[in-house]
Amino acid sequence: MRVQLDFMAVLAEWPLLLKGVAWTLALTAVAVIVGTLLGIACAWVRGRGFGDTLAPRWLQALVGGYVELIRNTPFIVQLFFIFFGLPAAGFKLSAETASFIAMVVNLGAYAAEIIRAGIEATPRGQIEAAISLALNRVQTFVRVVLPPALKKVWPGMVSQIIIVMLGSSVCGQISTQELSYAADLIQSRNFRSFEAFIVIGVIYLLLSVALRHGLNWVAARFLFGRG
């Protein structure tokens, strides 16, 4: 048997691949926006770096439990729990909704710990300065603590976001039509598995590089400024 690579057989299915890219990007976009906000909220609850702005104890315990639960279980288990497990409890979600929720919940937990590290690294003097300028707690957190904290941990955040984007490949297991699902479907039709996975491997690589540059640009412009 002669092994010949036939990339055209895979590339001819470009509408499927394009749809896969669109779903992967959509899953990632929602995960980045909602997950990062969730992460910031959880980081605020757990962060102990700024004086007396501590959340109630029960909320800290709740968020701590969430972070530990998510960070210590595999993503595919979380996804299967939401998709196959929750219907037994009466929450029936579509594959797409289950994927969105799993991605957000997953990134939220990791982002919480990454951002918390940034918050706790904020010098106490800056917070005292903010208070002495009569800024209230919310202003202090949003304007004084958060921007430099995000700036410090942004490289870590970006790589976590990329991990979550690549992790979205698992969502095809519950029939969300993302990029890996497209490749699996194509290779199950024409048996060009090697070519199909090379093609999506290259696409994932390009998406990751583009996403990293995009996130760095957006963050420098809107989150914490250049310099």
Add this chain to the structure above:
Amino acid sequence: MKPTKRLFSIAIAALLASAAVQAQTALDDVLKSKTLKVAIPTDSAPYGYVGTDLKPIGLDIDMANYIGKKLGVAVELVPVTSANRIPALQTRKADLVISTLGKNAEREKVIDFTIAYSPFFQAVFGPKALNAKSFSDLAGKSVGVTRGAMEDQELGKVAPPSTDTKRFEDNNATIAAFVSGQVQFVALGASVAGNMMAKNPQLDSEYKLLLKDSPNFIGVAKGEDKLRTRVNEIIAEAKKNGDIDTMAKKWLGRPAGDLPL
């Protein structure tokens, strides 16, 4: 982009060329190493599933051991899912695929088949409460199916375009989706579905529509005629002396019937 891609494929083709040289040797390799690697299912009761002692059992496993015995070699079972049965042959992870494998034109392009060894049919199943007299009744409904299985291809041919086909990695995930209510109908091999319905009487589901009567064949890597001929001889002999019927009766509760060549 283009020249780079071409260079890349040349590099990989060169890498694989060495593997391609050893064509037509599968039978010799099997006899020399005294092991026959057989790809078997673990999610398709009663053809291949995991028994209470966590070892694979079923008709396909019996068939694998039967052929191994006739060849006088040890059998190494390689568990596969529907979607990676054929890649297992292409990448030489297995010498034979005995895994509820149906024959169709798309598959014949990439692998070769022996004569049939057991009966099988695929169908759409669903709850009694939902009406499905013909395939047009599936319009707008969700149907779960195992990606790369015969059901997937057959369903694509007959179901109306508005059918929401949800594809899963293996039969267990497809069944889980149906049992948890994530899909309204499910397209499965009959015996797999029978097992699912027996274990989940609360679903109140039934046989709805026949997709295809497709007996199982043994898959051999393309061009391995020596191995294929030898296995064909073994199957033909087993048909004649009744061993095939004995296996079918043991696992399916009925004789194998008339199987195509």
